[in-house]
Amino acid sequence: MPTHKIHEGRNIKRFREMLGIKQDALAADLGDDWNQQKISLLEQKETIDPSLLQQVAAALKIPAAAIENFDEEQAITVISSTFNDNAAVVYNNPTINPIDKIIQLHEEKIALYERMMKEKDEMMARLEKLIQAK
Known part of the structure; x- marks a missing residue:
């Protein structure tokens, strides 16, 4: 089974959009040397320097590990294997x-x-x- 590489830039975009933050706003939070175009380029990178990833995570107010580890394919697999035939499964997980x-x-x-x-x-x-x- 081939290992699936996490696309950190795409994950930044997903979290930014879930939080309702525009690229311009994120750029402003990151500092004067950032703009919308630079955020767009960042979101296209598969891997991001860990120190920059920490900065972006802090600006989004989420853990950097969330960006590093979120795998959409695994999430879809879990959802599709958990819910079938309109059956809902409830887990008591703390x-x-x-x-x-x-x-x-x-x-x-x-x-x-x-x-x-x-x-x-x-x-x-x-x-x-x-x-x-x-």
């Missing part, structure tokens, strides 16, 4: 579901964004009062 964790992180990111917007509005109101006072 492990953490990575998709649930990603959703939780995404919700936390939204809450942080909302707090930042509220603080911005409050700061703008204070600045307007200072301007009017002069």
Whole structure:
């Protein structure tokens, strides 16, 4: 049985899309020397330098191991072998579901964004009062 090589760039794209993050936004999170085109090229690479992979994982707020180990073919095999004839199988497995964790992180990111917007509005109101006072 041949070993299947994980395509790390494609996995970055999958996680980025699942999190609803655009290439421009990820580029901005990675720093000034990044842009949408550079993210696009990164997502085409089969293997990515481990230090860069750590940076991208941190920007996406997911473990680097998720990018390194996600194998779509294995996921499809598990799903197709688990569900057949419209039968649902329920496992009582106490492990953490990575998709649930990603959703939780995404919700936390939204809450942080909302707090930042509220603080911005409050700061703008204070600045307007200072301007009017002069």
